[in-house]
Amino acid sequence: MASNQIQYDNDDEQQPLIVDHTNSSEVKTMGSIHISEKLKEIGRNICTKETLKKKLPIIKWLPNYNLNALQCDIIGGLTVGLTVIPQGLAYAKIAGLPPQYGLYSSFMGCFVYCFLGTSKDITLGPTAIMSLMTGTFAISPVPNDATYAIVLTLMCGIIQLIMGLLNLGIIVNFISYPVINAFTSAAAITIAFGQVKHIFGLSNIPRDFLPMVYHTFAELGKTKIWDMILGFSCLVLLYFIKKLRNINWGDSKAEELTIGQKVSRKFLWLFGTGANAVVVIAGAGIAASLISMNITDKLTITGHLHAGLPPFQPPAFSLKSKNITQSAGDIFTKIGVGFGIVPLLGLVETIAIGKAFARQNRYKIDPTQELIAIGVANIFSCFVSSYPVTGSFSRTAVNSQSGVKTPASGIFTGALILLALQVLTPLFYYIPDAALGAVIISAVLQMVDWKVLKILWKIDRLDLFPLIVTFLSSLVIGIEYGILVGIGISIIMILYPLARPKLNYNYQPGIIIVQPDKGINFPAAEYISDTIVLKATSGGKRRSVIFDFSHISNLDYTAVLAIEELMVDLKQHKLEVVLCHISASVLKVIQRAEIPNLRLYSTIAEATDEMYVKDESEPTEDEESQPLIGHV
Template identity: 30%
Template sequence: MPLSRATLASYLPILTWVRSYDRDMATSDLVAAVIVTVMLIPQSLAYALLAGLPAEMGLYASILPLVAYAIFGTSRALAVGPVAVVSLMTAAAVGQLGLTEPAQIAQAAVTLAFISGLFLVLLGVSKLGFLANFLSHPVIAGFITASGVLIAASQLKHLLGVGASGHTLLEMLISLGEHLTEANLITLAIGGATLAFLFWVRTGLKPLLLRAGLGPRMADVLAKAGPVAAVAVTTLLARAFDLGAHGVKLVGDIPSGLPPLSAPSFSPEMWSALLMPAILISVIGFVESVSVAQTLAAKRRQRIDPDQELIGLGASNVASALSGGFPVTGGFSRSVVNFDAGAETPAAGAFTAVGIGLATLLLTPLLYFLPNATLAATIIVAVLSLVDFSILGKTWRYSMVDFAAVTATIVLTLLVGVEVGVTAGVLLSIFLHLYKTSKPHVAEVGLVPGTHHFRNILRHRVETRPEIVTLRVDESLYFVNARFLEDYVLNRVAASPELRHVILMFPAVNEVDMSALETLEEINRRLAELNIQLHLTEVKGPVMDRLKRSHFLDELSGRVFLAQYDAWCALEAAAPLGTEQKDLAAQ
């Protein structure tokens, strides 16, 4: 059966925006592409270094993946490519394999991108984008903060020109201390000067250019070109003074030409070792990417499709694998620059790919003398913007549970490693959800005098009656929290021998699963044995539909009321409540 045009367009978003593409859009996209290309060239090289891979793989990962996202992605501003956190996770995943041959290491990174891409596409086709919602924002913020610290620490060896190693913060610091006496002063001078220059460029260059009379657009372009200037100047210095002969580590030969077609390894052993890291990289990359995409789309009153974003990012990773790259995702800083530069459609990404392709063809011989210290400084400046320890203070003041989860994520990431940290973050996010919903908020409510409203007796001055108790349930009921409700009701009944009516108020209950239904039946049975009637009020239509398909309503000792005030008036009047009076209101 052939696909309809609408179905085809849903899987190929390019068919939606390309029909209205015009010269003005093309001009805006080209300008944005030039700015992002200038920014992406040094970043691509630096993130390949961070991932422990040859520099050219960073450029390869910035060409075909951008084209794939332009075809399959739904965000008009998201800029896909290598990013710091995913590069760090790639280094950790490939490093655990114990490979020593550069070709084997490169193929492992390609395989990692391929597995990640397949996993993302599978999630997208299965419409499972909602799974990202199980990752709490505080936990993700904690993981990214810890990763930023780890990334910055991992680059200190390049600033010092020493051969330190380690995968955790403690290992890195100990190794740096052991090799500190081997530091190369020229390397340190280059790295330190580049670091200071890039920090100044981020905050001071654009205002200076504006005061000099340049327009905002040109000032922005020149400010974003700061890393390119640092690369050019330090490369020229290294060549002019033959700094490589003085112990300064250089990038060396970078093959010219477009990315070669490559194939992942299909070794069962490698797939087994890389499967879990690939899943973690996919989850973290998708959460980071979709958060940026949604934020930027909202500013222009546009929308993205999370499930199609999974397909777009998956296709980008598969494209990266087939062109000799490593895992990619949507980058925050690049996407913001792309947005601010005026990108109108995903074609801006395709134009950026052309720019990176030209750089790969023409500029790579010029990068032979590029010092590694320059790339390290570029990485440090980029990732320190990710570090935000204020999340600890925010969660401390707001929720001790969230604070404990964030703290555990940060500590484990720093002291044990990236994979343990991100795994802990995922598990803690799920645990937090289950913990919070396992103890739903249940409030005993009473009538606000002179109104038809019912409020918490602990927060408001309300009317109550000793023979009636109303419990408002503020959470859907399912297998995790059903037992909690049963214990709560029976404990409340045990504390008041005079009770004759228990009302469960359900305005916030959107779901009652089978376990919760059995719990309600048990509550009804236990209360009936105590000569207490159970009533329900403000039951939502879908929940009522479910209850009607069971025997619960037939066996209910009390009634179902449309409104809580109706139940209050009926029970206050002490009307006989036989089974023939049940009002199964259709809501």
């Protein structure tokens, strides 16, 4: 086969390039008509019933709602409410805010998600990681002030909503599972150790992990015995009470059970599910009893909280107190990279949880719509003094185990929290810090996953590198920087094979056949060119190059320049470069590039035969000292 002639089975590939000389004004008119029609088509697609159902998922399930679903959703919603009340009070302390802000953050997301969410199981609200991130990026210089946190909530919601509208949920796919796992485990350890001070009744302990560890051990001599006894008692009780919800009764047929057995088992399950509430109520009862006997210095308690519902108002973008005045610019500067990290982590948590429970319960979620849901939830939540919210794994698990049927369970969760804020706030005064610390430790230690180390060791030990580096970075230099380090390593591990693809070589007399295992793009272009020149001219033997494009499906401009440079470099050594096995799409790029003196072949065999023929027909003066392949 002659050079520059490649045959394809598809007749379309044999069509010559046609240059249209249509009048430019006609082209512009036709183009504007085409754009106008396209915009009308997009508008018609947006204003359809299917689009409305996709963007407002409640329309799908509400027409089929029945009494059975209502019963299941009421049970699930109230059960989650019993879980989120003590958790919210505890998580607010991690965020550096008064405990009531944990409840302010717990109800609006539930209401919004009912209308916009695509998962029946997810519950939105404060989480350990979001609380830690709020405490890291949004601590106000004024004690017990939530201005920074509320501004962060609004911007977090806006960014997540924009990401959802632009369908940017794909960003999550660039963060590898080992990085997410390491970050989650490091955050859990940081949060859990941060509660040790409450278990031992210590104060003035730093927030950063390494100083926190040092000062905690240094201050152990100041331990309050009553706090320690109550804290460890709560940890033990939480462990055993939570076991009640997972009892395997070993019955083969549930219909054979009596009404009494069913009721007692349901009560034990509910008792185990509400373990946090049980322990906190018991601790508050002990503290109230001691205070009634004028024993006020034994336990460290929560103290007075602002009673009632939060005011519905927009965030304040400035801060004014007796000695401090800050503008919106000062607040935004202080939060800084938190505007990027917090929305991203909220996205990761919600979609990861949603996918996990959708897979378990055999239904599908829409990641893009989930982004829109949590974005809108955060935007609305900022009007009720909330800090950033996202999906909670522990409460979603409780919701799923309760047998919920639709997202309507969030309405009952939110209603219970509003009732608690309106009626029960004075009783929160007696809740011991040790009990709340035990609740947090019991919740977050389940997030630490050591089993993944064994799994990665068996499957792919290279994945241990980002996991270990992310974990150590999160503990040593801070959670916020640890996740950035992990994301950076993930991106490098993705890009490195593109920049340094594997090149397979096949040596023949006077010829070297080179086959990259991946496409040629700008990160790898110069490396491939330089490596081929080195292989073709090293070792005292010179070889012309057959470049096998079997695995190359795309070519950018930098790669085209690299091919030209390769031809020039080898021509200086009186060697040549030919290409073979070129796909149709790559061929079009090469043809448009108009690389001079480039020879193309369909197969390696044809290229080899042609080059040998050329060598025999054009002998040199010193034939023995030249390679078998003739130069261009």
